[in-house]
Amino acid sequence: MFEYRLGHFLTYHHVSQDFFRRHRDKYDGLIIPLSIACVFRQGTGGFVLTLKKQYALDPRTPLLQADFDRGSIRRAHLEIADVHGPSIVSTFLSRPLQATDVEPIEGEMARAVLSFQKEFARQSAEKVDKYAALLGEDVESEYSGPDFLIPPYFRYAGRRDPWYPVSLGLARAAVREKEDFRLAPVLHMTAGFPETEFDALAGDYDERGFDGLIVFVNNLQEYLAPASTLAKYGRLVVRLRRLGKPLFGLFGGYFTLLLRKVGMGCFSNAVGYGEYRDSGYHEGGQAVRRYYVPRLHRYFTDIEAQNLQATVGGAFLRCDCDTCRRRRPLTNYTSQELLDHFLKTRLSEIQRADASDLDDLIAELDATATALEDYPIPFDRYSHLREWATALRPFA
Numbered sequence: 224m225f226e227y228r229l230g231h232f233l234t235y236h237h238v239s240q241d242f243f244r245r246h247r248d249k250y251d252g253l254i255i256p257l258s259i260a261c262v263f264r265q266g267t268g269g270f271v272l273t274l275k276k277q278y279a280l281d282p283r284t285p286l287l288q289a290d291f292d293r294g295s296i297r298r299a300h301l302e303i304a305d306v307h308g309p310s311i312v313s314t315f316l317s318r319p320l321q322a323t324d325v326e327p328i329e330g331e332m333a334r335a336v337l338s339f340q341k342e343f344a345r346q347s348a349e350k351v352d353k354y355a356a357l358l359g360e361d362v363e364s365e366y367s368g369p370d371f372l373i374p375p376y377f378r379y380a381g382r383r384d385p386w387y388p389v390s391l392g393l394a395r396a397a398v399r400e401k402e403d404f405r406l407a408p409v410l411h412m413t414a415g416f417p418e419t420e421f422d423a424l425a426g427d428y429d430e431r432g433f434d435g436l437i438v439f440v441n442n443l444q445e446y447l448a449p450a451s452t453l454a455k456y457g458r459l460v461v462r463l464r465r466l467g468k469p470l471f472g473l474f475g476g477y478f479t480l481l482l483r484k485v486g487m488g489c490f491s492n493a494v495g496y497g498e499y500r501d502s503g504y505h506e507g508g509q510a511v512r513r514y515y516v517p518r519l520h521r522y523f524t525d526i527e528a529q530n531l532q533a534t535v536g537g538a539f540l541r542c543d544c545d546t547c548r549r550r551r552p553l554t555n556y557t558s559q560e561l562l563d564h565f566l567k568t569r570l571s572e573i574q575r576a577d578a579s580d581l582d583d584l585i586a587e588l589d590a591t592a593t594a595l596e597d598y599p600i601p602f603d604r605y606s607h608l609r610e611w612a613t614a615l616r617p618f619a
């Protein structure tokens with residue numbers, strides 16, 4: 224499990240179905256947010272099934288514990304709440320859920336959320352005929368369900384946080400509901416989760432019924448995080464890996480990609496945004512024109528990326544993927560081209576990392592930072608490379 228061809232999942236969003244189809248050789252599968260899965264009546268499920276990629280449904284439960292203005296509750300939020308159980312909808316409408324609301328209904332909530340995931344393929348298959356006909360493909364009599372099931376989960380700051388035992392209880396309750404499916408609970412912690420509790424955490428999740436573990440450090444912005452935080456994340460991966468269970472990093476950028484060198488099996492990211500996520504974020508996504516600079520392994524606005532290229536000159540910060548081969552200002556790229564370029568770059572990052580030793584990958588980060596010191600570029604544009612190298616060095 225989680226030992227896929229590339230070890231790379233994408234977060235699905237339904238605005239760009241064509242994108243996911245055109246690039247289907249560049250990722251292993253899709254993580255579908257529950258709110259989007261809920262609109263299968265409008266075709267999400269049908270599309271996903273005909274894509275014939277692995278997929279899993281992220282219940283996005285932490286939204287229910289998020290404290291935000293109840294006046295801005297949207298339909299997608301209500302759909303998430305409803306899948307978690309009708310009994311919590313009225314509470315969610317009036318205030319954030321408390322751990323004490325969930326504790327008495329763990330079994331009920333786990334059953335509701337898992338049955339939604341198990342039913343997804345069957346209910347979505349009704350839409351498949353339409354897509355298959357459009358694509359001139361044969362309709363299959365049966366489409367496979369999710370590659371693994373994800374129990375409802377909440378965010379916590381440590382083992383003494385009241386949400387911690389509730390999350391663990393939901394994961395354990397989900398074992399009883401998984402049938403023949405594989406199950407991967409989410410360990411959703413804040414970056415401040417105490418390292419002194421890693422052993423106990425690992426012990427808690429050493430359950431036979433958990434086929435894999437998903438790690439989600441809330442709002443971990445890899446290019447802003449200090450080396451100490453990133454190294455701690457690395458040690459968490461190493462510690463959890465000793466359980467012998469495959470690990471999946473939910474929402475990650477290049478640093479998480481490199482953690483595959485220390486035991487992370489697979490990771491996911493969104494396209495164009497979403498290398499990190501605040502699970503309490505409740506507003507819709509906003510399209511920002513961003514260009515992923517390959518050698519810096521992070522996004523910048525297209526304007527900033529253009530400035531960096533101009534300042535450094537030559538080929539150093541240029542990309543040679545077939546989207547970028549035709550020379551023009553980055554600000555002239557279409558939104559689609561910005562996404563195409565990113566996914567091609569991500570694929571080459573994965574392939575390069577697979578073929579290299581961690582030592583060499585660290586040396587490359589340092590070499591880039593050293594080279595950029597010769598230019599009038601603010602340090603914060605590339606300081607993350609130093610932080611990453613510092614964080615990873617003890618593992619090399």
Ligand SMILES: [Zn+2]
Pocket residue numbers: 542543544545546547564565567568
């Ligand atoms: Zn490119």
